[in-house]
Amino acid sequence: MVHRIIEWSLRNRYIVLLLAAILFIWGFFAMKKNPVDAIPDLSENQVIVFTEWMGRGPQLIEDQITYPLVTNLQGLPKIKYVRGSSMFGMSFIYVIFNDDVDVYWARERVLERLSTVTRSLPTGVTPQLGPDGTGVGHILWYTLDAPQMDLGEQRALQDWYVKFALQNVEGVSEIASFGGFQKQYQVTLDPNKLLYYRLSVNEVLNAIRANNNESGGRKFELSDIGYIIKTSGYLQSMEEIGNIPVKNQNSIPVRVSDIGTVQMTGETRLGIFDQDGEGERVGGIVVMRYGENAAAVIDRVKEKMKEVAKGFPEKVKFDIVYDRGELITESVESIKRTLLEEMLVVSIVVIVFLFHWRSALSIIIQIPITLAASFILLNAFGISSNIMSLTGIALAIGVIVDNGIIMSENAYKHLAERYAIWQEKQKNEQL
Structure with a gap:
């Protein structure tokens, strides 16, 4: 031959x-x-299921969330094994599929099973799929150099402007924000006043939720002109929260400000991000989508950054701290x-x-x-x-x-x- x-x-x-x-x-x-990359992708073919239930301990997370999810996800087709991890307020499930399985087909199978498993979880708990990236998908880290803005304002700029813009770049799976403070209204209740007015924490929560709402009415026509009737009830300031009535006693309303204090603060943090020992910074991590060309995605993200930077406040700019493109x-x-x-x-x-x-x-x-x-x-x-x-x-x-x-x-x-x-x-x- x-x-x-x-x-x-x-x-x-x-x-x-x-x-x-x-x-x-x-x-x-x-x-x-x-595709061009610096290192080979040797990570497993996996789908991550993330569940958040804040304020609960690891053992309760394990019993109420992790164990039910692991046992129900084990019967999926073309699956190797399922691993679970429980920590304070969070549960992670790693569903490992065979190497020849398409990752998006695997995600669809997991979503189908989660639609039936959710009924056995505690009320208000909703499992979510992790990004369609891999273990080596972190291709770019950046921070915001904003000397004239506090950490709360920087985090708001990152979450409500930069993140949404960069997520539209082709090949990007997720923009993970880190650092700073996520602004929130916080109501600190006085237990002695709750006892005096015979109120519970749930009553205060229900009163605030009921008053932070907007409802629609109907369309009213007058002289061939249509008017839309609605009630605008979204809370916009700390004073409005403090004036919310919780209960009437002897025809006198008991307001939130009577039983506690309202203040603007940040969500509880488990750590900080310090850059070069010069103080805290706010930034994001660009996670590449599965199977994409790392070099091409990095170039597209950098081009988008130039466009996004045009809408920044004065003296605010990007500072790239990790760039796999150079490697x-x-x-x-x-x-x-x-x-x-x-x-x-x-x-x-x-x-x-x-x-x-x-x-x-x-x-x-x-x-x-x-x-x-x-x-x-x-x-x-x-x-x-x-x-x-x-x-x-x-x-x-x-x-x-x-x-x-x-x-x-x-x-x-x-x-x-x-x-x-x-x-x-x-x-x-x-x-």
């Missing part, structure tokens, strides 16, 4: 050269389309330089030892064609151009050249034998 292939190739050398040229061009375009560029450029150096050295060695330009050319031309064809296989198997894959290609150059040298040496050997037989035959004919 091998002899027939070699014989056919020798008889149809122009067709072979044409096929090699087509393979090289195909591989060149495959190289352009291949990708340095890593890939280092490997590319190594590949070119290897190709050059191997070519010189082949030319010097063979000292026959046609034989050397037949060996050297295999290197770019084989390298280009390798990117076709990388795309076919979903492997990105990273340190590991490009290093493997660099190590394989020696093997590529060895095959060509062996074939050339074997051809020289057989040609020499045939030439010796031909010379012997010529001598015999002359005699």
